Amino acid sequence: MALYDNMNDRQKEAMLCTEGPLLIIAGAGSGKTRVLTHRIAWLIESGITDPWHILAITFTNKAAGEMRQRVDSLVKEGADQVWVATFHSTCVRILRRFIDRIGYENGFTIYDTDDQKTLMKQVFKDLRIDPRSFRERNVLAAISSAKNELIGPDAFAKEAVGYAEEKQAECYREYQNRLHKNNALDFDDLIMMTVKLLKACPDVLDYYRNRFRYILVDEYQDTNTAQFRLVELLAGGHRNLCVVGDDDQSIYKFRGANIENILNFEEAFPGAKVVKLEQNYRSNGNILEAANSVIRNNRGRRDKKLWTEQETGEKIRVMRFETAQDEADAVSSEILKASGGIHYSSFAVLYRTNAQSRLLEEKFVTKGIPYQLVGGVNFYQRREIKDVLAYLRTIANGSDDIAVRRILNVPKRGIGNTTADKIADFAAANGISFWQGLLDAPGAGIAGRADAKIRKFTDMIEEFRRKSADMPLDKLIAMVAADSGYIESLKEEGEIEAESRIENIDELISKAASYEAEGQDLSDRTEEGLPADLPLLNRFLEEVSLVADIDSLDEDSEKVTLMTLHAAKGLEFDEVYMTGMEDGLFPGNRSIDDPKELEEERRLCYVGITRAKRRLTMTSAKSRMINGETRWSNESMFVREIPEELKERADRSASSAFRKSVQPSYSGGYGNGASGRTGSSGGSGSPAHRYPWESASFASSGDPGRKRPAPAFGKQFQVVKADHLDYAEGDRVRHTRFGAGTVLKIVDGGRDFEVTVDFDGHGVKKMFAGFAKLQKL
């Protein structure tokens, strides 16, 4: 059978166009993985290139694994030679080999978010920054976005304006120094340092350009600037770059993803060919229609429209409940009934925030429905796992101060914070690592009993190190967990929780065993010329630090899948429940006033809808507990954006949900949030409802004195651009919700003006002029 049997014309075109830059706009369910894998197969089978010269980059290990598997089954020989990996692991592999060229040691450690926070705490202490005035998280977020934009500490400092940014710059510099001292990289460094390396070392760049003659990038809409630069560098010579993505599924802006990468691909790679895949093979007609009618409300997108040859299918079922409990109860009951006690794996329940999973889980447990939860607390982030891994990190990399400090007194050894701080100060003053500081405790003014305790600790670690050299990974972990006294201290607790912690450690041990068993095939690494002495331990640590939640999803298990909308991208299910479809939750309160954010939420909604193959149900609750307080909210504007004729009301309490007499306090969807905290929701104690189809016009009750013309349904968010604004940069303006503020910037964004305003007490917000209805003061 030829490779292009069963492919449509567009798909074939995308598969066969192998030379030069190519952008494949692949709508949801249009068979993009298929095109990618077949393209790789074609490159090999047709003799265009050797598997060795192909690089395929994904975002998750799961996607990489699937791609590898599918290529394997398509290609007779050499599939294992294709480099299929995530962005992060690709970078790790490059850095492991060459990072010494830019002043790090090749055995570096990867810090996760926890480690980053710990490190930042130290930085705050060092720079005498009050953690109440700046939050670690915020500074880290600023640093992360800087790194995503390839802005190093120096450039950041140069750009810094004002006290806050200057402080952040100081923190960034110090944070980076400490990472370097600890011989550690954070997630963002992995990309940034690889770019730095390739820019600094032309020979290394040449090597990889020759190695990767054909490059494919999946989920291109999620790439950030650093990743873009990386790809651009690697493809710089031959320009055989094929990227696949869907701008409508760009949902990772918060993580630095830059949608411009896909929107402006042809400008970055002149002469690029563009192929659009618009035929959807996944969903029924109604589902696709619904998806189209929601996403059509976005402005910054490439023109496209999905179509299908499949039957129209059922209508979208819309349900509204009194409380979130009712919602969870109904969803679980329905699934129980509809599944017939089997086929649970054809169901997915999606939600906006992880916190929403709790109620659902409870109901699933009581009804005995098997389910699997994706996300929440990652296995490798659990305390006991992190503790054990910190031991391993200490063994592997003595400079990893964070790891050493973490386990110094875990389990309790009677070495308290006072002692540890003394060591830390001493180490800092002498420019040595914390570990070295421990070795010279007397130098730090620690003697007698305290010193003896420290000695016991360092001796133990050194013993572990000696033994680790010739010991299988799983045995090593078992030994560390036992000999350190960690297991014993858990047993002494004697609680159920301790029991499950021990089980988790056992699981880690078996994971290590299977890693070791699989890991014998090191061809990709040895051929890459990696130092042969890079111990298995280091590679294991590296592997576990790059594991994502979604990687653990088992699609064949007979279980219902519970996960966030984000986690659902790339997956498909016969029946999908989108829960918590409420204004304020989805779209979230933060996005409602910011058009860019709102569009991102809408894309997320689009992703959710297009996961469904046969049946889609959207549910919402009038009231739900959030942070210990009951919140009331309207049905999500996204539900309202789906035309009535595609929907079917399946409420149990339809009468109360559809009373037409409810107070119309819908304020155009923006401003005075119809959902608020208990007791503060604009005076009307009862939930405020207004469905677009109930009335031809919207009353802007939250904004007295102004009225907008009644938009036709479906176009309610398309605001006509004003030909001029009655305010300018520097002017003071008033917003219905945020009050007074100063206009910082006005940019003509084509269809509307994009106005940046610094609101007194609310911070800087960006808004479209047509939506914001700002009044000059």
Added chain:
DNA sequence: TCGAGAATTGTTTTT
């Protein structure tokens, strides 16, 4: 040094 209870704070979303 360490644990228990108080206080505080928070939510998107995660490689």
Added chain:
DNA sequence: CAATTCTCGA
């Protein structure tokens, strides 16, 4: 509400 951090007494 719940998870995390802080404070204080032994």
